[in-house]
């Protein structure tokens with residue numbers, strides 16, 4: 595293990611990442627430092643930092659049967675992520691408005707079929723949000739089954755976008771935009787009971803029409819389209835909003851994913867040293883309570899050195915010719931007093 599570590603992170607020139615603008619134009623500047631440094635940097639996982647603001651928002655898809663608790667779960671996630679900019683987009687907003695003819699035969703319309711949604715519009719909006727643009731989302735009225743033609747909901751660019759709906763996993767193009775897919779899995783009887791209560795109280799329906807629609811369209815479409823899309827989920831939450839453990843774990847995961855992104859946003863001059871197996875190995879070793887003191891010091895020292903060397907790579911420098919016992923070399927000399935640090939490491 596020690597040998598592997600030694601060869602992987604021993605003294606090297608990984609700190610010498612020259613930006614083209616800082617390269618001297620004289621022929622002597624092609625001394626191989628730059629190529630060596632960049633190759634070494636890549637080998638160490640010191641990839642160039644992403645351009646500020648280039649990171650895309652984290653898109654979470656939340657699916658599940660009607661009244662399974664999708665909105666409730668999303669609200670809980672949003673509440674727990676209170677220090678991040680999070681927006682919720684409902685697939686319901688993208689229902690096609692009914693034509694006059696369809697409205698007259700409302701009882702025959704299947705709102706649970708994929709064709710009931712304007713998926714192209716949904717894709718366009720999600721694509722824009724993912725690329726950091728704000729969008730106008732349609733507003734849907736469940737009482738008259740139409741989109742409001744005059745007003746929209748303006749949704750601004752955010753760190754986290756949550757897309758929620760019964761069929762958000764159905765279309766592969768929508769699925770492909772998602773960084774995390776959650777399926778809320780709640781017992782069908784409980785969902786029906788909730789749906790009856792919600793639709794009669796909030797959506798202006800009577801119990802008979804809710805039951806008829808459920809038997810004719812909601813349940814068959816759940817079996818045909820919603821349930822088969824469960825296999826795409828990364829996480830399945832049994833019992834929806836009652837499952838605090840699952841929601842806590844999901845929030846932790848999102849926080850971890852957002853961590854580096856946030857630091858880079860707050861401090862534009864933060865550069866993240868990308869991890870490698872060697873770096874992870876050393877982090878693991880120094881956290882092992884049984885590690886010997888010399889080993890702890892050894893690996894901690896190496897980790898610290900990687901950070902310092904990476905930092906040095908961001909400093910400006912000038913070339914200096916020196917005479918060594920074996921000949922003449924060009925070395926890049928970091929601006930004092932940092933030069934001291936650099937020389938100490940390469941000797």
Ligand SMILES: Nc1ncnc2c1ncn2[C@@H]1O[C@H](COP(=O)(O)OP(=O)(O)O)[C@@H](O)[C@H]1O
Nearest residue numbers: 659660661662663664665666667788792835836
């Ligand atoms: N864990 C729960 N316990 C009791 N009622 C709930 C629970 N989760 C959701 N509900 C209720 O069930 C209905 C549907 O929940 P909602 O989160 O809107 O589901 P969905 O978005 O999947 O349709 C709402 O009236 C809500 O208040």
Ligand SMILES: Nc1ccn([C@@H]2O[C@H](COP(=O)(O)O)[C@@H](O)[C@H]2O)c(=O)n1
Nearest residue numbers: 659660661689705706736739759760812
């Ligand atoms: N005009 C409409 C549009 C949709 N529905 C039903 O809504 C359900 C989806 O919303 P959830 O919050 O329950 O996920 C879906 O099952 C449709 O049947 C409707 O009744 N009327």
